[in-house]
Amino acid sequence: MAECTKILYQGGVGEIVEKKSRFIASVAPVATEQEALDFIAAKKKEYWDARHNCYAYIIGSKQEIMRCSDDGEPAQTAGRPMLDVLLSASVYNIVVVVTRYFGGVLLGTGGLVRAYQGATKAGLDASVLVEQRLGRELTITSDYNAYGKIDYLLREHAVPVSASEFGADVRLDVVIDADLYDSLPTEIANVTSGNALLSWGDYVRYGYDAEKIIIFEKKT
Known part of the structure; x- marks a missing residue:
């Protein structure tokens, strides 16, 4: 079915x-x-x-x-x-x-x-x-010099940011689709010379409402 x-x-x-x-x-x-x-x-x-x-x-x-x-x-x-x-x-x-x-x-x-x-x-x-999509949560931590390049990549791939924190460093919580699991981390590493810290989170079913991310289900 x-x-x-x-x-x-x-x-x-x-x-x-x-x-x-x-x-x-x-x-x-x-x-x-x-x-x-x-x-x-x-x-x-x-x-x-x-x-x-x-x-x-x-x-x-x-x-x-x-x-x-x-x-x-x-x-x-x-x-x-x-x-x-x-x-x-x-x-x-x-x-x-x-x-x-x-x-x-x-x-x-x-x-x-x-x-x-x-x-x-x-x-x-x-x-x-x-509409539901399958993806995975990813936390990106970088300095302010790399933030602009990372932000450009995320926009280019239409990757939604669920939360952001601007302190001593920049922290971005994003959700990426399955087809970007391999390529996006590589692109981020390339544009930041490997200086961005990436931390994977849960697998999720998610969607958008007025550009707001809605998480329907999480699986570790």
Whole structure:
């Protein structure tokens, strides 16, 4: 089973209207199936007067747990189409509840599928999805003369700096992708004549949100 590449960092709410029916998509990050079930229960309580509260969720980077429900809509017209949107987005640890307030006009099976998928997409658009990358933490310590050259290299390779400290020396905590494990330390050694101190840290799954590094998982 393929591993998902995106994780929900921040949930959101999206809404569409189809032939007077309102479809409200509530999206939330979850780490366990119980968290997903609790969120679904909370939405059903919040929207107690709605005709339907359909849902879909995926738990685990390898999609270990996937569930969906039509909640009274015709079979395969709500939950499964919602789940298909999540699978297409390659996202996991996510739950989506689409609440429908019936507007008095029947949509037909095709119309329902399009509406529930459209609402789910609107919910994702209102959320923050972060693409995961595999990397390793590296601490670079140098004098101020070498700092400019190191900073140039990091920018050239789009290596994110998670923390910096400017004291007697310059200390930079960075995260580098796997394809730079060998080449970047060599380049740093070359431009600093071997005077920079490099210290490896944990292997990580990480991503960006507004240029801020987010660490999802660490392994020594």
